Amino acid sequence: DVKVTQSSRYLVKRTGEKVFLECVQDMDHENMFWYRQDPGLGLRLIYFSYDVKMKEKGDIPEGYSVSREKKERFSLILESASTNQTSMYLCASSSPKKTSETQYFGPGTRLLVL
Amino acid sequence: AQSVTQLDSQVPVFEEAPVELRCNYSSSVSVYLFWYVQYPNQGLQLLLKYLSGSTLVKGINGFEAEFNKSQTSFHLRKPSVHISDTAEYFCAVRKTSYDKVIFGPGTSLSVIP
Numbered sequence: 001d002v003k004v005t006q007s008s009r010y011l012v013k014r015t016g017e018k019v020f021l022e023c024v025q026d027m028d029h030e031n032m033f034w035y036r037q038d039p040g041l042g043l044r045l046i047y048f049s050y051d052v053k054m055k056e057k058g059d060i061p062e063g064y065s066v067s068r069e070k071k072e073r074f075s076l077i078l079e080s081a082s083t084n085q086t087s088m089y090l091c092a093s094s095s096p097k098k099t100s101e102t103q104y105f106g107p108g109t110r111l112l113v114l
Numbered sequence: 115a116q117s118v119t120q121l122d123s124q125v126p127v128f129e130e131a132p133v134e135l136r137c138n139y140s141s142s143v144s145v146y147l148f149w150y151v152q153y154p155n156q157g158l159q160l161l162l163k164y165l166s167g168s169t170l171v172k173g174i175n176g177f178e179a180e181f182n183k184s185q186t187s188f189h190l191r192k193p194s195v196h197i198s199d200t201a202e203y204f205c206a207v208r209k210t211s212y213d214k215v216i217f218g219p220g221t222s223l224s225v226i227p
Contacts, residue, residue: 004157035217040123043158043217058214086151090157102148103215105157 004106005028006091012112019107024093030060030096032074033103034058037088049074050096063070081113117206118218126224127195133189135221147188148206148215149179154166158204164188176197182218200225 007022025032031050035043035058045058047066055066062075063085067075074093078085092103120135139145144167150158162173169181179190188205203217 009155024176040219042219044215048214092158102160102163103158105150105159107155107157 004091004093004104006048006106006109008109009107010110010112012114013078014114015082016052016082017078017113019081019088019111019113021076021078021091021111023074023076023093023106024072025074025091025093025104026072027093027095027104028071029093029104030071031094031103032068033092033094034064034074034076035090035092036060037090038107043090058067081111083113085111086113087111115135116145116207116216118207118210118216120203120205120218120221121222123219124224126226128226129197130194132193133191133195133199133223135203135205135223137188137190137218138190139186139207139216141186141207141209143209145207145209147179147181148175149173149190149204150204151175152202152204152220154201161190161203171173176183176214185190195223195225197225197227199223 004025033048034046049055049068065077090108091106096105117140119138127133148163149161151161152158162171164171164181172178203221207217
């Protein structure tokens, strides 16, 4: 089975702090994604990556950056956390070898910025 | 641009009753369609997907969905729900030639004993 793990289930940070959210997948997937989930808004794509050292902006990249130094790891960085970044963050991975391939999700990180 | 609408934000239903969760999408090209489920404090997992072929798709846990191209709908159904079906359900769409997935806002299903 595909496994996607996220470094923390819950995080509490203060405004202005630099925050790192880590995601690791064990299925050699080329594609990795970061979403944020907010009530009534569903999932919104922040950034995604199709390959190592490659990244592309999603729908809401402002205030975030990412890093993909290794194929299995995709990090989301909040350079200076703000209260409006309090949310649930979900990482996902997939393989482009089949265009129908589904995305596999991690358990999520619930971030609270005070 | 693609978009996904889930008409009901919350659906309460009694245990063993049938349920339908509605999903409509807008797209000018062919798409793949998905339903994901998110149980409390967990990530999303795939329930079922429509790629091509038969418009009735069966998924895990007794769920099924029907693709209706003329109505651009992909409604999710289960004939008899259980308490364990209480969760958030997300409809999603993806162009066949592009890997970006668009998610709907979600429907919260609450099964009442």
